[in-house]
Amino acid sequence: MTLHIRQATLADSVLLNALGNSIYPAHFKHLWKSVSEMNDYLKSEYSLSVLEKSLMDGNTSWYIAETARPLGYVKLTWEATIPDTLLHGVLLNKLYLAPTSTSQQYGQQMFSRVIDLVRSNTKDFLWLEVLEQNERAYRFYEKQGMKFIKDVVFETASQRSVLKVMGMRI
Template structure:
């Protein structure tokens, strides 16, 4: 069983540590240039970035505990999928530490994020998932999300396809 609590600015160091560890473990092989990976990690998980993000009203971070920290989630409230498309809660991140996947935590944290979105009056829930991560796409499809469209994420050395998935809640 996993519990979820909202993160605050005191959690920035923990989120930074978990962000670097989980992202590197799960996604480093997908990056051609290690310098681009390092820049991405800095942009997403450095302490100053997290401290600023944790103070934002537009998004929230959550820590998954079982009972020690095992992962985290980040959502942005009321984001539009596209200019004239549906708007709702965007699940930016749902990551678990190495050795903590496959324990059913993902379903529990995902369900909690959907409950929180509904509680805020949201009617749509969506996310982006890498084409190179078919296991995650299958997971999100099992949670009831459907394909909306594809977008491209580019760095100077490579391009990756992101599938946008969503559902009404």
């Protein structure tokens, strides 16, 4: 099936809420030691009020990937600095697909679209953070030409996770 990637609008906040609250836990629930902390994280990222504010923010864009139905999403922050560095560019906050839609080249198509969007907005650097435990994603981004920059730590009350910062010139 052909994948279509379109920019999300404020009217898509309910759809993004549903996608985020189903796709994120499907991939990452097993990494959380505390279900309540994961639920707090989901609220901080995918509650309707957070999504609506983000969709109205000129520095942030959301995209929905769909075939006959929505199956994933992308979030970009157009200007962001890598913590404790002078490196800045477009942050790929999220590129997520429903588990039933992986291994079908959709992730590759979504990443290619991100590169096109970065170029068309005259930006020259793309970066992201990937969980250390998410080796499949890390290898995917390496194959796209992204290079390891540094580790950063994400902490909650009950756990500590290492995020691998990767980046590339466009």
